[in-house]
Amino acid sequence: MKYLAAFALWPALLLAANSGRSCNPRHSNIHVRYPPTVQPDPSWKAPPYAWLFGHWHPTYTSFEGYLNLWNIGADLYPRWPTTHQEAELRQTLDLTSYNMPPTGNATADAVVYTAFGLDTPAPEIGSAVFNFSGQNSWHLTNYYMLLAWGEDTAGDDYWVQYETPPEIDGVLTPDYVIAIVSRNPNGPSRPTLDAIFDTLNCTFGNEPRGQLSKLAKNLHPTHFDGRRNQSDIPACDEACVQNAWMAAQPH
Numbered sequence: 001m002k003y004l005a006a007f008a009l010w011p012a013l014l015l016a017a018n019s020g021r022s023c024n025p026r027h028s029n030i031h032v033r034y035p036p037t038v039q040p041d042p043s044w045k046a047p048p049y050a051w052l053f054g055h056w057h058p059t060y061t062s063f064e065g066y067l068n069l070w071n072i073g074a075d076l077y078p079r080w081p082t083t084h085q086e087a088e089l090r091q092t093l094d095l096t097s098y099n100m101p102p103t104g105n106a107t108a109d110a111v112v113y114t115a116f117g118l119d120t121p122a123p124e125i126g127s128a129v130f131n132f133s134g135q136n137s138w139h140l141t142n143y144y145m146l147l148a149w150g151e152d153t154a155g156d157d158y159w160v161q162y163e164t165p166p167e168i169d170g171v172l173t174p175d176y177v178i179a180i181v182s183r184n185p186n187g188p189s190r191p192t193l194d195a196i197f198d199t200l201n202c203t204f205g206n207e208p209r210g211q212l213s214k215l216a217k218n219l220h221p222t223h224f225d226g227r228r229n230q231s232d233i234p235a236c237d238e239a240c241v242q243n244a245w246m247a248a249q250p251h
């Protein structure tokens with residue numbers, strides 16, 4: 001899931017989800033690495049190639065802009081290569097989809113918005129690091145990278161990601177992001193979530209580089225209200241691939 005162009009932001013009313021915990025990680029099997037853009041960690045193991053593919057939900061985020069997007073889905077699939085060079089790039093199709101906040105107008109509330117881009121592995125920075133590039137009408141690029149990944153105590157996979165500030169229409173924005181992404185719209189199971197928060201705080205609690213301390217302490221749950229429960233995975237037609245609706249948005 002990528003940083004999306006800023007829409008009207010709601011006031012930051014939500015409490016930090018990880019307040020009041022101590023530096024005492026309960027699950028020693030969660031290995032949160034430093035973002036390779038800040039400090040390499042050769043002992044960290046990336047997931048297998050295909051592990052990231054399929055349907056996910058960003059369920060916690062440090063970026064307020066995401067809190068105005070409801071029922072967010074993230075779909076990652078391998079790009080079918082047509083040349084030898086493309087095959088070597090191993091690019092991933094990256095589709096984010098969401099609703100706007102509910103208005104009570106059923107027609108408007110059913111609209112699913114999409115944001116389509118390509119992920120290109122960036123092994124020169126580190127393993128499980130991707131150059132994200134919005135396609136066509138969406139002129140946004142940044143790097144995202146996994147900090148941790150695994151299976152929660154309920155058997156659902158999750159990962160923790162870090163994003164560098166995106167360049168939008170050639171202008172560098174200020175926001176780094178940490179997010180927790182899960183196969184389950186409710187997010188990782190409670191014991192695993194507690195362990196992730198604890199481990200993030202213990203690893204980054206006093207770390208000024210890359211805004212890590214600030215981000216780790218400001219993870220908010222994203223909104224899910226069941227509007228997309230019956231049709232969670234969107235089709236991506238030509239208008240979607242072109243990010244056509246974004247062309248009309250103010251930046």
Ligand SMILES: *[C@@H]1O[C@H](CO)[C@@H](O)[C@H](O)[C@H]1NC(C)=O
Nearest residue numbers: 018019020021022023201205
């Ligand atoms: C975060 O970790 C620090 C130690 O790095 C600890 O002193 C503090 O209590 C923890 N804070 C929270 C909110 O868990």
Ligand SMILES: *[C@@H]1O[C@H](CO)[C@@H](O)[C@H](O)[C@H]1NC(C)=O
Nearest residue numbers: 103104105106107108109111
């Ligand atoms: C409901 O939303 C649709 C789609 O945005 C719009 O065309 C319609 O006028 C709205 N209806 C009312 C009663 O506001």
Ligand SMILES: *[C@@H]1O[C@H](CO)[C@@H](O)[C@H](O)[C@H]1NC(C)=O
Nearest residue numbers: 120131132133141142143167
């Ligand atoms: C990602 O790759 C594209 C194409 O090479 C490049 O234009 C863009 O600047 C890269 N993004 C970042 C954040 O470096």
Ligand SMILES: *[C@@H]1O[C@H](CO)[C@@H](O)[C@H](O)[C@H]1NC(C)=O
Nearest residue numbers: 184185186224225226227229
């Ligand atoms: C939608 O699905 C989620 C996850 O399975 C569930 O927790 C939630 O209750 C469902 N909501 C509705 C309105 O069906």
